[in-house]
Amino acid sequence: MSDTGEQDGTDLALLQLLRANAREPTASLARKLGLARSSVQARIARLERLGIIQGYTLRSDYATARLIRAYVLLSTNPKMIARIVGDVKRIAEVESLSAISGSYDMMAVVAAPTVQDIDRVLDQLGLVTGVERTMSSLVLSDKFRR
DSSP: OOSSSOHHHHHHHHHHHHOOTOOOOOOHHHHHTSOOHHHHHHHHHHHHHHTTOOOOOOOOHHHHTEEEEEEEEEOOGGGGGHHHHHHTTTTEEEEEEESSSSSEEEEEEEEEEEHHHHHHHHHHHHHSSTTEEEEEEOOOSOOOOO
């Protein structure tokens, strides 16, 4: 384990375990990795300090939470990206916004309780200054999620 931004095989295995269950006790992680609990704690602290682990979040079952999700592709004016990101970030139903390759520039993941709410958010996204065109797809079901 070095204090550079590079991860070794143990770091990668630890990150994989945390992806599967970020709430797994450190003692359990240590047993699975064959390390002392204090070593796992030190690795986690280092990965947090380096920004590799940026936080812990809630992952919910959209079906149980009764949320509808949509993937929304955005074609944008490249000179207005900072403004677009700021405006889209203020829309609470937008869970993430990513730059992508291809004929569209960005992809937003939207989650809301009703199709009408999704429609309202799509209208909001279309009105953002710098967004030139959108294309959306509703998620019907998840075949698997990690």
